[in-house]
Amino acid sequence: MDFKRVLIAVDGSENSLRAVRYAAAMLGGGQGYAVRLVHIERLPERDLFPDESAWAGQCREHSRAMRDFLEEARGVLEAGGLSGETICSQYVDSCAARPEGAEGCSHGRNIALEILGIAEREDCGTLVIGRRGVSKAEEFLFGSVSNKLIHHAKDRTVWVVS
Numbered sequence: 001m002d003f004k005r006v007l008i009a010v011d012g013s014e015n016s017l018r019a020v021r022y023a024a025a026m027l028g029g030g031q032g033y034a035v036r037l038v039h040i041e042r043l044p045e046r047d048l049f050p051d052e053s054a055w056a057g058q059c060r061e062h063s064r065a066m067r068d069f070l071e072e073a074r075g076v077l078e079a080g081g082l083s084g085e086t087i088c089s090q091y092v093d094s095c096a097a098r099p100e101g102a103e104g105c106s107h108g109r110n111i112a113l114e115i116l117g118i119a120e121r122e123d124c125g126t127l128v129i130g131r132r133g134v135s136k137a138e139e140f141l142f143g144s145v146s147n148k149l150i151h152h153a154k155d156r157t158v159w160v161v162s
Helices: 014-027 052-079 111-121 136-142 145-152
Strands: 002-009 034-040 087-092 124-130 157-161
Touching: 002 014, 002 111, 014 034, 014 052, 014 124, 014 157, 034 052, 034 111, 052 087, 087 111, 111 124, 111 145, 124 145, 145 157
Parallel strands: 002 034, 002 124, 034 087, 124 157
Antiparallel strands: none
């Protein structure tokens, strides 16, 4: 695995943008880095919306906002000194919004393991993630992606940025 292949997982939050800025400061101007920006789509529950069209509209809005966020993050990395040719963006769609049996989509059950799967497939030796900022009680009940990454990443460096 190559520690100069860096996967930055983003969720659209200020903390994930802070992680992108940190990575840009640490890697910018360095040679041989390849950065993969990844967002794994987690759609809102359908039960929270009055009908299917309201849910679908919210899903489209979320997708558009996250794709814009990936472009913003790419700009931050380029401004930090990384070449645009070394930056790849990946938006992993939710399986809930795709036809049944679709390949290459996220089931949204364990985001951390999906991130690790991408890191393994892409030979990324360094993972960067922003700390979500959940309370200790929420972390205990629901877990946190950064905590799971730290515990499940084998032979990889994990940067958790606060």
